[in-house]
Amino acid sequence: MGPSPSKTGESPTRRYSIDPEEEILFGKSKPRAPRKVEAFDKLVVLGQGSFAKVILVRKKDTGKLYAMKILKKKDIAKAKEIEHTFAERMILAESRHPFLVNLEFAFQDRDNLYMILEFANGGEMFFHLKQDGYFNEKRASFYAAEIVLALDYLHSKGIIYRDLKPENILLDRDGHIKLTDFGLSKYNFKESKGAKTFCGTPEYMCPEMLKGGSYGKAADWWALGTVLFEMITGLPPFYSDNQQVMFSRILSAPLKFPPYMSRAAKSLLFGLLTRDPKKRLGARSVDEIKKHKFFSHVDWKEFKKRSVRVPFVPKLKSDDDISYFDPIFTQKTAIESFEEKKMRKKRELAPTSYHATSGDPFVGFSYGGSPGSMPRIMEESIPHDVEERRRRMEEESSSPPPE
Ligand SMILES: Nc1ncnc2c1ncn2[C@@H]1O[C@H](COP(=O)(O)OP(=O)(O)O)[C@@H](O)[C@H]1O
Numbered sequence: 001m002g003p004s005p006s007k008t009g010e011s012p013t014r015r016y017s018i019d020p021e022e023e024i025l026f027g028k029s030k031p032r033a034p035r036k037v038e039a040f041d042k043l044v045v046l047g048q049g050s051f052a053k054v055i056l057v058r059k060k061d062t063g064k065l066y067a068m069k070i071l072k073k074k075d076i077a078k079a080k081e082i083e084h085t086f087a088e089r090m091i092l093a094e095s096r097h098p099f100l101v102n103l104e105f106a107f108q109d110r111d112n113l114y115m116i117l118e119f120a121n122g123g124e125m126f127f128h129l130k131q132d133g134y135f136n137e138k139r140a141s142f143y144a145a146e147i148v149l150a151l152d153y154l155h156s157k158g159i160i161y162r163d164l165k166p167e168n169i170l171l172d173r174d175g176h177i178k179l180t181d182f183g184l185s186k187y188n189f190k191e192s193k194g195a196k197t198f199c200g201t202p203e204y205m206c207p208e209m210l211k212g213g214s215y216g217k218a219a220d221w222w223a224l225g226t227v228l229f230e231m232i233t234g235l236p237p238f239y240s241d242n243q244q245v246m247f248s249r250i251l252s253a254p255l256k257f258p259p260y261m262s263r264a265a266k267s268l269l270f271g272l273l274t275r276d277p278k279k280r281l282g283a284r285s286v287d288e289i290k291k292h293k294f295f296s297h298v299d300w301k302e303f304k305k306r307s308v309r310v311p312f313v314p315k316l317k318s319d320d321d322i323s324y325f326d327p328i329f330t331q332k333t334a335i336e337s338f339e340e341k342k343m344r345k346k347r348e349l350a351p352t353s354y355h356a357t358s359g360d361p362f363v364g365f366s367y368g369g370s371p372g373s374m375p376r377i378m379e380e381s382i383p384h385d386v387e388e389r390r391r392r393m394e395e396e397s398s399s400p401p402p403e
C-alpha cells in the first residue's frame with residue numbers, strides 16, 4: 001500500500017490531484033508551476049543526506065531563491081524508498097506551518113525527482129551546535145518550544161516525523177526553526193495500529209523501536225528529549241561511537257545529567273526520556289509538555305505567531321549568504337553528479353518497509369503551488385563526552401569527503 005492522497009482538505013482553497021499530468025494547485029490564481037529543472041539556476045550545494053542532495057537555486061524568471069532537493073530515481077528504487085518519497089512529497093504539499101519548511105513546487109524528469117523548498121538561510125541546528133558546543137537553557141527552550149508546536153501540528157494531521165535531529169532542524173533568516181526532511185515520516189498514521197518500520201537516526205531512536213515492537217507519536221517526544229538534552233549539553237544522552245553500545249544504553253542505561261542543568265530541564269527530560277512510551281510525557285496529550293515548568297515562560301499563542309524575540313538572529317549579508325552552511329558542501333560544485341559517496345556525519349538507517357509497485361512508480365509526484373522503565377536520575381558531570389564529541393566533529397569537518 002503506497003501513501004494515498006489525503007482527503008481531509010484542511011483548507012477550502014486547496015485541492016489537488018495525483019493525475020500524473022496535473023499539478024497540485026493551491027487556488028486558481030497561482031501561476032503554473034515550473035516543470036523543469038532548467039527554470040532554475042543552480043548556485044551551490046547546501047547539504048547532502050542519505051538519499052538526497054540539496055542545492056541553493058534561483059528561479060530564473062522571478063529571481064527568487066529556493067532549496068532544491070534532488071532525489072535520483074535509481075537510488076530511491078534501489079533503496080526501496082519510493083513509498084517514503086511519496087509520503088514526503090504528500091506531507092510537504094499538505095502542510096503549512098510556521099515551523100515547517102514549505103514546499104513550493106515538485107516535478108520530475110527521467111532520472112530525478114525535484115522538490116523546490118523555501119530556503120532556510122540560517123542553516124542546520126547541527127551547524128550552530130558544532131560552532132557553539134551547546135546552547136544555554138533559554139535558547140534551548142525557545143527552539144524546543146517551536147519544535148513542540150511543529151510536532152504537535154504534524155501529529156494532529158496523522159503524521160509521525162520520525163527523524164528529529166539537529167541536521168533536520170533548520171533556522172530561517174529570522175532565527176526561527178524550520179523542520180525539513182520528511183523522507184522518513186509516517187503518513188496516515190493511526191495510533192490504534194501503531195507503526196513498525198525500523199528507521200531513523202541511531203542517536204534519536206526510541207527504546208520501543210529498538211525493541212522491534214510497534215510505536216506511535218510518542219517516538220517523536222523521545223527524540224525531542226534527546227535533541228533537547230543535546231542542545232543543553234552538546235551530546236545526546238546515550239551517545240557512544242559504537243552503535244551497539246549506544247542502542248544498549250538507550251534501552252537500559254541510567255539517564256545522567258550534568259550538574260549545571262536546571263531542575264526544570266531535568267524534570268522535563270526525565271519525562272520525555274521515559275522508556276515506557278505510555279508513561280512518557282506527551283503520550284496522553286501535548287499539554288503535558290506545554291504545561292511543564294521548563295516552558296513556564298512560554299506564551300504558546302505568541303510563539304505560534306512568531307512574535308516572540310528570538311535568542312539568535314542569523315547575521316546575513318545578503319539573501320544568498322550561505323555562511324551558515326558547511327563548507328564541506330558549499331565548496332562543492334553544484335552539478336548533481338550523484339556518483340559521489342555519501343558524506344554525512346551520521347548514518348541514517350534505511351527503512352525496511354517497501355511495497356512493490358507496478359508500472360511507473362513515480363506517477364503523481366509532480367506538484368505546483370504556493371501556498372519501559374523509568375530512567376534513573378543521576379547527578380554526574382559529562383565533560384569527557386562533550387570533549388569526545390567536539391573532537392569527533394572537528395575530525396569530521398577537517399577531513400575531506402570521500403570522492
Ligand atoms: N529548505 C532548506 N533550506 C536550506 N537547507 C536545506 C533545506 N532543506 C534541506 N537543506 C539542507 O540539505 C540537507 C539534506 O536535506 P534533507 O532533506 O535532510 O535530505 P536527506 O533526506 O537526504 O537527509 C539538510 O540537512 C540541510 O542541510
Ligand SMILES: [Mg+2]
Pocket residue numbers: 049167168181
Ligand atoms: Mg535529512
